[in-house]
Amino acid sequence: MKYYIGIDLGGTKVRVAKVNEEGKIVEEYSDFSHGLEGPRELILNTIISLIDKIDNVKGCEGIGIAVPGPVDVYNMVMPMAVNLVGFKDYPFAKIIEEKYQIPVYLDNDANMAGLAEAVLGAGKGKPIVYYLTHSTGIGGALIINGKVVSGQMGYAGEIANIIVKDNCKKINENLNAGAVEAESSGTALARKASELYGETTSTKTLFENARKGNLKAQALIDEAAKNMGRLLATIGQIVDPHIFVIGGGVSKDSDLYWPKMIETYHELFNGIKPALVTKAELKEPGVLGAAMLVKERGNV
Amino acid sequence: MKYYIGIDLGGTKVRVAKVNEEGKIVEEYSDFSHGLEGPRELILNTIISLIDKIDNVKGCEGIGIAVPGPVDVYNMVMPMAVNLVGFKDYPFAKIIEEKYQIPVYLDNDANMAGLAEAVLGAGKGKPIVYYLTHSTGIGGALIINGKVVSGQMGYAGEIANIIVKDNCKKINENLNAGAVEAESSGTALARKASELYGETTSTKTLFENARKGNLKAQALIDEAAKNMGRLLATIGQIVDPHIFVIGGGVSKDSDLYWPKMIETYHELFNGIKPALVTKAELKEPGVLGAAMLVKERGNV
Numbered sequence: 001m002k003y004y005i006g007i008d009l010g011g012t013k014v015r016v017a018k019v020n021e022e023g024k025i026v027e028e029y030s031d032f033s034h035g036l037e038g039p040r041e042l043i044l045n046t047i048i049s050l051i052d053k054i055d056n057v058k059g060c061e062g063i064g065i066a067v068p069g070p071v072d073v074y075n076m077v078m079p080m081a082v083n084l085v086g087f088k089d090y091p092f093a094k095i096i097e098e099k100y101q102i103p104v105y106l107d108n109d110a111n112m113a114g115l116a117e118a119v120l121g122a123g124k125g126k127p128i129v130y131y132l133t134h135s136t137g138i139g140g141a142l143i144i145n146g147k148v149v150s151g152q153m154g155y156a157g158e159i160a161n162i163i164v165k166d167n168c169k170k171i172n173e174n175l176n177a178g179a180v181e182a183e184s185s186g187t188a189l190a191r192k193a194s195e196l197y198g199e200t201t202s203t204k205t206l207f208e209n210a211r212k213g214n215l216k217a218q219a220l221i222d223e224a225a226k227n228m229g230r231l232l233a234t235i236g237q238i239v240d241p242h243i244f245v246i247g248g249g250v251s252k253d254s255d256l257y258w259p260k261m262i263e264t265y266h267e268l269f270n271g272i273k274p275a276l277v278t279k280a281e282l283k284e285p286g287v288l289g290a291a292m293l294v295k296e297r298g299n300v
Numbered sequence: 301m302k303y304y305i306g307i308d309l310g311g312t313k314v315r316v317a318k319v320n321e322e323g324k325i326v327e328e329y330s331d332f333s334h335g336l337e338g339p340r341e342l343i344l345n346t347i348i349s350l351i352d353k354i355d356n357v358k359g360c361e362g363i364g365i366a367v368p369g370p371v372d373v374y375n376m377v378m379p380m381a382v383n384l385v386g387f388k389d390y391p392f393a394k395i396i397e398e399k400y401q402i403p404v405y406l407d408n409d410a411n412m413a414g415l416a417e418a419v420l421g422a423g424k425g426k427p428i429v430y431y432l433t434h435s436t437g438i439g440g441a442l443i444i445n446g447k448v449v450s451g452q453m454g455y456a457g458e459i460a461n462i463i464v465k466d467n468c469k470k471i472n473e474n475l476n477a478g479a480v481e482a483e484s485s486g487t488a489l490a491r492k493a494s495e496l497y498g499e500t501t502s503t504k505t506l507f508e509n510a511r512k513g514n515l516k517a518q519a520l521i522d523e524a525a526k527n528m529g530r531l532l533a534t535i536g537q538i539v540d541p542h543i544f545v546i547g548g549g550v551s552k553d554s555d556l557y558w559p560k561m562i563e564t565y566h567e568l569f570n571g572i573k574p575a576l577v578t579k580a581e582l583k584e585p586g587v588l589g590a591a592m593l594v595k596e597r598g599n600v
Binding site: 070072074079080127128140142144145149150151152153154155156157158159160161162163165166167174175176230233234235236237238239240241242268269270271272273275300 | 370372374379380427428440442444445449450451452453454455456457458459460461462463465466467474475476530533534535536537538539540541542568569570571572573575600
C-alpha cells in the first residue's frame, strides 16, 4: 500500500494527514496555523512539527499542500497570500521538499477539494469533472483525468468574478458588478435577505423562511438559482464536463434551489447533453485532495 | 523524421496532407467532399482515394481528421453532423483505422485549428493555450500541454452560446439571447450594420466606414469588442490560460476592435495577470492541427 501526506493549511488551522491509496486517512494531526498573525517562520515550523509526528514520512510518496489562495504551480509559490502572513512568493514548498527529500506539490484549497471529489468522491470515474463550492463565496475547479487545471497563475476556477447579470450594483472592489459571487453566494443571499426584511438576516433564516412558504424568500432564492444555472451553462460551453459536483454550505439547502438551477442550466446550454449535476460527497476534501495531488503527481 | 496524415473534412471540400514532425506539409491533395449531398459512402470513398495518393501511408504514425461539428472523442463519432450527410454516429474513423492499420484520431475543425496554433503557431511553448476563432461564427478550443480538451460530447469550446449581454433579442433558435455569437460575430456585425444603415451592409463595409472615421460604425464595433473582452475575462476566470490566440476572418480587422477588447478583458478579469492575447499565425490550421492530433496522440 502506498501512502501520501496531505496538508490543509488555512488562515486559522492546519491539518496534516497520512492517507493511503484508497483515500483513507490513517493518521491525522492539527494545530493553529498562525496564518493570520505570522510570522511566516512560525507558520512553517508549525507545519513541520505536525509532519514530524507522522510515522515514516520518508516512506510516503510525497506531500501535497492545500493553501487558501491562488498558486503559481509552475514556480510552486503563492503569488498572493491574504490569509498567510509573509507567504507571498515564499518558497515554503521547496523548503519542505528539501527537508524531507520527498516530492512536494502545492495548490489551492478549492482545487484540492475538487480533486478529492474527482478522484475519491462524487466524480470518481468521470474523465472531466467540474467542482463548484457554493458557500459564503463561490469557487470552482476543473479536473481532467485526475489532473487539476490550475492556470498560469492559479486563477483557473476563480469563477466568483464571472458576470451572470447586467445592471447590478458593484458590491465590493474585488468583484465585477453582477458577478456570480456578488449575486448568488451565501454572503449575497444574506445581503439580499437583509434588504428584503429591513433587518440583518442570515442565509439560514432566509432558507427557513422559504421552507415556511414565504414567497418573497423563495423568489430571492430562485433568482440566485438562475444565476447559478447560467454559470453552469457558461462553464459547460467552455469545458463540457461529464459531471458537475457541487459542495459548500449553501448546497446543504440544495432542495430549495437545485431544480431552478438545473432548469436554467439546461435552458441556456446548447450541447448534445448537459452534464450530470450532483452534490459533493466527502467530509474532509482538503487533506484528501492534497494527498491525491501527490498520487496524481501534481497539476497539468 | 516522423510523418502524420492530417485530413480537413468540410461540407464542401476535403484536404489530405502528409505533415512532418516540424509541421511542414510534404504532400497534399484535395477534392470536393460531397458532404452536403452524400451519400456517406461517397464521402468516405473520396477521403480514402485521397489517402491512397499519399506516399507510404503505413509508414506514417497515424491519421488525424478534422470535421465540421462536435465529436464524441470517447467513441470516435460525431453525435451530430449537419454538414456531412449520414455521418451522425457513423464509425468512419474506425473504418479508416481498420483499412490502413494505423491509429486514427478525430476532433472538430475549431479544436484542430487551436491545436495547430498551440503546437506550431502563436501558442507554441505555452502550457495552456486558449484559441478563439472570430469569423462568421465564434468558436474556441482549450489546449493543455498539447492536448485538446474536447469535453464529454465535443462541446468544450462551443463558446458561441455564452451570454455576454442581457436584454437582447433572440436572433435564432440555436443561440441564447445575448450570446456572444449573436452579438459580436461577423454575422452579428453585418446584421447590426444593416440595421444601422437601413440597407444590407457587409462586415467589410462596416469596417471600411469605421476606417473612414464614421463614428456610428466605430461605436457598433466597440460594442462588439466589449462583448469579446467580456468573453475573454469569463474564459480567463475558468481556465486562466497563458495565452489567447485569436484567428478567423474578423480578426483581420483587429486594429479596429482589439484595444477595446483588451481594455474590457483587463477590466473584468481579476486574476494576478491577464493572459497575453495574440493573433493566429498559421494559414492552414485545419490539416496541420489534424496531423498534430496524431503527434499528440489524441485528446485528453
